[in-house]
Amino acid sequence: GQQLNQSPQSMFIQEGEDVSMNCTSSSIFNTWLWYKQEPGEGPVLLIALYKAGELTSNGRLTAQFGITRKDSFLNISASIPSDVGIYFCAGPFGNEKLTFGTGTRLTIIP
Amino acid sequence: DAGITQSPRHKVTETGTPVTLRCHQTENHRYMYWYRQDPGHGLRLIHYSYGVKDTDKGEVSDGYSVSRSKTEDFLLTLESATSSQTSVYFCAISGLLTNTEAFFGQGTRLTVV
Numbered sequence: 001g002q003q004l005n006q007s008p009q010s011m012f013i014q015e016g017e018d019v020s021m022n023c024t025s026s027s028i029f030n031t032w033l034w035y036k037q038e039p040g041e042g043p044v045l046l047i048a049l050y051k052a053g054e055l056t057s058n059g060r061l062t063a064q065f066g067i068t069r070k071d072s073f074l075n076i077s078a079s080i081p082s083d084v085g086i087y088f089c090a091g092p093f094g095n096e097k098l099t100f101g102t103g104t105r106l107t108i109i110p
Numbered sequence: 111d112a113g114i115t116q117s118p119r120h121k122v123t124e125t126g127t128p129v130t131l132r133c134h135q136t137e138n139h140r141y142m143y144w145y146r147q148d149p150g151h152g153l154r155l156i157h158y159s160y161g162v163k164d165t166d167k168g169e170v171s172d173g174y175s176v177s178r179s180k181t182e183d184f185l186l187t188l189e190s191a192t193s194s195q196t197s198v199y200f201c202a203i204s205g206l207l208t209n210t211e212a213f214f215g216q217g218t219r220l221t222v223v
Contacts, residue, residue, distance in 0.1 A: 006152075033211060033212070040217075041216065041217075042200050042202075042214030042215055042216055042217050043153070043200075043214050044214070045211055045212070045213065048211050088152060088153065090153075090212070096141070096158065096160060096166070097155060097158065097166075097168060098143060098155065098158075098202070098204065098212050099155060099169075100145070100152050100153040100154075100155075101152060102150070102151065102152035103152045
């Protein structure tokens with residue numbers, strides 16, 4: 001079936017540390033999306049990637065579209081308390097069925 | 111913020127009753143999606159629409175139906191609610207076929223007792 005495998009499932013880090021997470025797909029994608037969700041809210045789009053090998057930044061966030069087109073990576077540099085939340089990758093199976101990974105829950109230890 | 115409104119925001123209903131959730135957009139976007147979110151499962155696609163009266167199933171469509179009679183409205187119906195359908199439901203919209211950046215509503219928390 002259509003699957004997006006996201007890892008790690010959870011991360012516990014100290015403020016100031018860098019964060020890395022990744023997502024792999026069973027199919028080739030033309031687009032990779034990264035979202036963040038905070039409690040009680042809908043997911044918010046962070047970064048969109050459209051080309052294999054593309055590297056895109058949004059402030060302290062950097063995402064990469066893997067050259068195989070079956071994976072993507074998100075990095076957060078110098079984490080701060082407001083980075084807490086659940087991060088999701090997403091991609092369009094068949095160019096229409098936008099499918100999400102199971103998420104990476106980020107917790108920052110004081 | 112993208113113009114998406116979900117209603118109701120919260121609902122408690124009894125097993126076996128029909129329930130309809132509404133998603134309304136003011137962006138004139140072509141694509142609309144319904145997802146459910148449960149712990150450990152992330153966001154799972156229920157149904158989506160690629161135009162007025164054009165809909166298709168997602169990965170967890172059993173027990174759900176949808177309708178889209180106008181560009182701006184996408185309805186999700188649980189014909190006979192079950193406890194397994196207790197969840198948070200999110201609507202999302204997306205404009206283009208290849209640039210599938212989707213924007214989400216605030217969610218509807220549904221409890222089936």
